[in-house]
Amino acid sequence: MRRHRGITLADVATTTGISESTLSRLESGQRRATLELLLPLARIYDVPLDELVGAPRTGDPRIHLRPIRKFGMTFVPLSRRPGGVQAFKMLIPATPEPLEPEPKTHDGFEWLYVLNGRLRLVLDDLDLTLPPGEAAEFDTSSPHWLGSADGGAVELVVLFDPQGVRAHVQEPHRPVTPG
Known part of the structure; x- marks a missing residue:
């Protein structure tokens, strides 16, 4: 998501207060995500937390189309x-x-x-x-x-x-x- 939006690790680190090394390990799967890490990331990417973690869909029947x-x-x-x-x-x-x-x-x-x-x-x-x-x-x-x-x-x-x-x-x- 970060690369797709053209944002650098340094930009995310500055905005969220999360170190670049922690962000890099999160992205590569070498570190487990915690709520304390996910909340600022959801805010910076402007996405619901469920989307950020790939949570299963709930009973909401609306279709959210992403071109x-x-x-x-x-x-x-x-x-x-x-x-x-x-x-x-x-x-x-x-x-x-x-x-x-x-x-x-x-x-x-x-x-x-x-x-x-x-x-x-x-x-x-x-x-x-x-x-x-x-x-x-x-x-x-x-x-x-x-x-x-x-x-x-x-x-x-x-x-x-x-x-x-x-x-x-x-x-x-x-x-x-x-x-």
């Missing part, structure tokens, strides 16, 4: 289950000039649904434009790239499975009517 910014895009996690299928809302910002696709590969399988905007999906030799309401799924070991088709912002929902399991929708059971 992740990567590759010039914003990913908002919609699921918290480690491993298995992960759900994200993905936001691709508007760009004044079209971006040149840089296809990448990685393990897994991806399913996406365009909510707003026009998505450009480059997949192997295909160059597709998906308007709102369209969906796609693909093996992420194939070279792929996602961006705006027209320079406008794009909003989509993405399901990603790092183990490569395809998303599937089951047909609802329809009763047979005599006729």
